[in-house]
């Protein structure tokens with residue numbers, strides 16, 4: 001077989017050339033010469049057509065003689081050419097397959113290499129990597145995914161991964177995942193995995209689409225980033241912002257949020273009712289001051305634990321600060337339920353607690369507010385519960401009060417009073433009244449008790465009973481008392497120079513607990529005595545018995561200093577406070593003032609009579625002077641005289657009077673008592 005350029009087009013069209021004798025067939029001389037030299041005399045040329053192409057020519061030749069070609073021979077040659085074409089086609093196909101195979105093997109080797117690299121990378125990175133099919137069914141997860149989820153690759157496949165999602169996040173994640181696929185958008189979500197052993201891992205999951213060359217989605221590839229540290233830090237920040245560090249109870253911010261939810265719910269659901277309980281421990285300050293803050297803290301923690309035990313699932317107990325706690329009761333049936341819970345708390349709180357080896361009984365005062373639809377702000381509920389709590393405290397410790405609108409009016413009035421009180425000092429609206437103190441045996445004036453009055457610009461004269469406790473709470477009393485002390489001393493000094501023949505006379509001045517704590521008390525007293533030229537023996541200080549025992553050792557030091565200046569100490573309102581009989585002998589006091597409630601309630605032989613009699617007997621034994629307060633009748637005076645009481649004070653002799661009235665009625669002219 002040989003390739004011929006001869007009439008290529010006709011061969012391509014399948015033409016068979018038959019030459020019986022080169023000398024009788026028309027052809028070029030040089031062609032004939034070439035055939036002669038090749039010893040070809042006759043020949044048949046059949047094209048070999050493989051597919052569409054002319055692959056070559058099948059050439060059969062007769063060398064020495066001319067020849068007639070038989071049709072069978074031609075047919076045979078044609079068949080041969082066809083066979084050759086098929087063989088060539090097969091050879092070509094084989095070659096092609098071989099090449100393709102090599103190429104494919106190479107490609108597969110490449111793929112394996114790159115997959116190997118990819119999977120090494122995927123298992124080395126501290127990030128979870130997964131792939132899914134276009135429907136979102138998992139087909140691959142890397143090692144990190146397995147570590148986070150606690151699942152094997154096989155377990156995670158398909159929808160197996162869902163069971164490793166934290167139960168609380170499961171719906172959120174699956175909804176988002178399938179909606180992402182449906183809406184053809186990006187997935188980006190923070191959620192938790194929970195392993196069967198309880199280990200919880202927060203992750204940021206992100207997913208991207210995978211597309212083929214035609215732009216069709218072939219699946220999804222996603223990553224899971226461990227965000228545990230950030231979440232923990234966030235949780236700590238959120239916790240700190242919403243919880244009280246000492247008791248671990250929710251704080252005010254948390255409480256306000258919850259009350260606001262309750263408040264809105266009450267507006268939407270007619271049957272939903274809630275209540276706020278404001279609790280304040282009674283006398284907590286005394287514990288804190290006497291046993292120290294550590295014991296105080298322990299006590300608060302125990303109370304917090306105790307309070308939690310009264311709650312139902314939806315209720316909340318929060319610490320507002322100090323010794324103030326608030327309970328939010330939800331889904332209550334009515335006031336009766338709230339009262340029953342409150343009474344239970346009041347009762348249970350009194351069972352002794354053992355704190356750092358001290359057995360403590362602590363009571364609490366509770367203010368109750370029922371949530372009504374009229375409330376729009378949590379702070380208003382808290383305000384009203386606080387007002388009610390305050391009223392409970394005033395009524396007597398270990399009790400509760402339910403808020404009513406009247407209380408609000410009173411609270412507003414009180415606020416106005418506080419504002420006015422602050423201004424009163426600058427505006428010099430206080431005045432001092434004096435009530436004579438009489439030696440009832442000698443019927444002689446021995447001095448006065450200085451009693452403050454407030455000349456209010458619109459309300460007129462306000463009695464100390466109304467504003468002194470408020471001034472004490474506001475911390476204003478120290479300034480007021482210091483002013484009274486100065487005024488009373490100046491007044492006594494002035495009377496001393498004007499009415500020398502009436503002297504010696506003393507002035508008794510009331511002190512509050514806060515005055516005793518004032519560091520500069522002694523210094524201030526010394527200065528005023530020097531300024532007014534009075535001696536200490538012109539002064540008596542009245543201190544209530546509960547004030548004396550609050551900080552007994554410090555008080556003894558202070559009283560001793562006062563005594564060194566010849567200043568007398570009177571225990572005021574004796575018999576009303578905690579029994580200080582145990583302490584009486586330790587305290588450097590000079591006199592007792594029997595509270596007027598005992599004196600006014602005296603009837604021959606009755607209980608008050610007995611008390612007065614006992615106090616007088618006790619005082620005489622201890623060498624203390626007795627002054628009876630509130631002597632109003634001649635009868636009372638007679639009994640007091642009989643019982644051996646030396647001094648008296650009361651309306652029988654005189655009400656407290658202005659300095660001018662005292663001059664007119666007690667110091668000028670011939671008036672003598």
Ligand code: C2E
Pocket residue numbers: 435450451452463464465468477481484510511512542572573596629630631632649650651652656
């Ligand atoms: P207190 O020190 O026990 O004063 C005696 C109170 O009894 C005075 O009330 C006086 O007016 C009243 N009183 C005296 N005799 C009678 C009587 O026969 N019948 C009746 N019904 N009452 C009588 P006041 O002036 O209203 O003072 C009340 C309390 O306010 C005082 O009780 C004292 O604890 C406090 N207080 C008064 N002035 C001051 C002050 O300047 N500083 C301080 N810290 N407290 C003061």
Ligand code: MG
Pocket residue numbers: 449510542572
């Ligand atoms: Mg007094």
Ligand code: MG
Pocket residue numbers: 572573593595596629
């Ligand atoms: Mg008194």
